[in-house]
Amino acid sequence: MSDSAHDLLKRVFGYDQFRGPQQAIVEHLVSGGDCLVLMPTGGGKSLCYQIPSLLRPGTGIVVSPLIALMQDQVDALRQAGVRAACLNSTLDFAESAQVERDLLAGDIDLLYVAPERLLTARFLDLLDRSRIALFAIDEAHCVSQWGHDFRPEYRQLDVLHARWPQVPRIALTATADAPTRREIVERLGLSDARQFVSSFDRPNIRYRIVAKHGGPKQLLDFLEPRKGDAGIVYCLSRRKVEETAALLAEHGFTALPYHAGLDSATRTANQRRFLRDEGVIMTATIAFGMGIDKPDVRFVAHMDLPKSLEGYYQETGRAGRDGDPAEAWLCYGMADVVMLKQMIQNGEAGEERKRLEGRKLDALLGYCESVRCRRQTLLASFGETYPQPCGNCDNCLDPPQTFDGTEAAQKALSCVYRTGQRFGVMYLIDVLRGKDDARIRQFNHHVLPTFGIGADLDQNAWRGVFRQITAMGLLEVDNEAYGGLRLTPASRAVLRGEQRVQLRHEPDRKRERERTRARRGAAAAVDTLDAAAQRRFDALRDLRARLAREQNVPAYVIFHDATLRAIAQAEPATLDALAGIAGVGTAKLARYGAAVLETLNAAE
Structure with missing residues (x-):
C-alpha cells in the first residue's frame, strides 16, 4: 500500500515524500480506520484524505463549509488530473444533474459538498446508490458549541456513521483546544477513532504585538514595506472594516472590505478577487477566512483584539500556508478589552458560555502582555511544550525591558x-x-x-x-x-x-516607528534569488498569471510561488529535469511543461 501511496504522491501531486504523520494517516484510512486529525494550517491536511480517496474504491465525499473553498480545492485537483467535483448552490440544475450522474457512474474521485446539502433526503438517497470510498469532515471544529465557527448542521453528521458504518471517516481541523476536541469526538461518534495530533507550531510565522496609539497610522507603517503582498487585516466592527479599506486604498494599496453587512454578491466578488489576483489586501471581520486556501498570504494584521487565543491562532494561521515566511501583527489597547468584555456580557449566550468566553479573553490578554517567547506561550495554550525561545517573535528579537x-x-x-x-x-x-x-x-x-x-x-x-x-x-x-x-x-x-x-x-514611539519602517519583517527571510533567477521567476509568474486568466482559476492552483522559485533556481532544461521539481506532477508536466521550458529559455 505504501508504494501505491508514494506513487500517487509523486505522480499526481509532484512530491517525493510525505510530511509528518501524513503517511500514517493515509495508511490508517485506506485500511478502513476512522481518525481525527489536528494539523496546523499549511500542514497538508488535504492530502490525508485525497490520496486515500484515490486508493480506495469509490468516491471520497468531503464535507466542506464554504463554497469558495470547495471550488478552489476542485480547481487544484483538476489541475493535477484528479476527477473532482462539487455540489453547491453555484451550479444550475443541469450541472448538478450531471455531477449526480457522474457520482452514480463512479466517474468522480472526490466530491465536495456542504453539510446542508449532504443532510438532505435526496442526497442521502443518492449516496445509498453510490460507492463511497470515505467521508472527510473538514473544519471539524465547526461541530463544537465552544468553537468560534459553530455550524449547527455539523452536529447532525453522526448520521454518516449510523447509516454507513463500514465507510471510514476522517475529521480534520487546524485548531481545537481540549474541550473542542472532546466535543468533536462525542458529536461525531469518533470515540474509537485514532487521533493524530501534530505540532501546532507554524515556524515560518513571526508574531509581533504592539500597543495601540493611533492604530491606522501604525497599520500604514507596518504595511509600507509590504506593498504588493497579499494579506488580511482583521477589524472588530463593520464600520472599521470599511474605514480601513478606504484608508489603505487612499495610500495606494489594493484593499477590499468583507463583512456580513455587505450583500452576498459583493462579498463573493471581493473574496474572488482576493483569491485570484496578486497583492490584494482583504480588510474584514472574522466573518472572513475559514477555509481560505490562498497559500501566499504574507501577513495577517489585527487592528483590534481577537476574542480568544484559539481564534487568534486560526486567524494568524491563514498567513504563510506555502511555508514561506509570513508575519502576524496585532495592535491592541485597553479600549479593545472594554469593548470585548461588554460584548461578552451583553451577548445572548448563557452564563456558562459567558464565563468561558471571559476566561478565553483573559488568557489572550496574558499572552499579549507576556515577556516570554510568544511561540512558547501560544503553543502552551494547546498543551504543547516548545523547548526553547523561538527567535522569531518580537519578544525574542527585541526583548522587552x-x-x-x-x-x-x-x-x-x-x-x-x-x-x-x-x-x-x-x-x-x-x-x-x-x-x-x-x-x-x-x-x-x-x-x-x-x-x-x-x-x-x-x-x-x-x-x-x-x-x-x-x-x-x-x-x-x-x-x-x-x-x-x-x-x-x-x-x-x-x-x-x-x-x-x-x-x-x-517602547518609545518614535523609536518604534523607525524600527517598523526600517524592518522588512518576515519577508526578508524569503530565499532571495540572484538577478538571473529573479528574471526567470518573474517570467514564470507572468506565464502563470496568463494561464490562470485563460482558465479562470486562481494562479496558485497551477503552481505555488515556492514551485516557481525552485524552477527558477534549478533552471531545468528538459521535461525530465522539470519533473524532479517539488509540486510538478505528471498532469501538470504534460499540460505546462513545454510552456515552462520555453519561458525559461526566453528569460535568458
Missing part, C-alpha cells in the same frame, strides 16, 4: 478605588497626572490623595500600566459601569505591599 512596577501599580489601583471603581482608563490617567479638568472638578477628584501622584509618567506609560495590571487580573472591567474598572480580590495583596509587580517598559 522590565522594571519593578509595584509602586505604579499601587498608585493605579488606589486611584481606581478612591474614584469609586466606575471610571475608564483615560479618566483615571488624567486624575493620576493631575490634569486640570472640569469633569474631575465636578466629581471633586482634584482633592483626592491620588490626584497628581502619577505626574512622573506620561500618558503612554500609564496606558501600559493599566493594560498590564488588567491582564494580570488585578483589575477587571465593570460592564454595569459602562466599561469602568474595578478592583479584583487579587489586587489586595499588591495594595498592602505583600506582592511585587513586574512590568514591561512601554
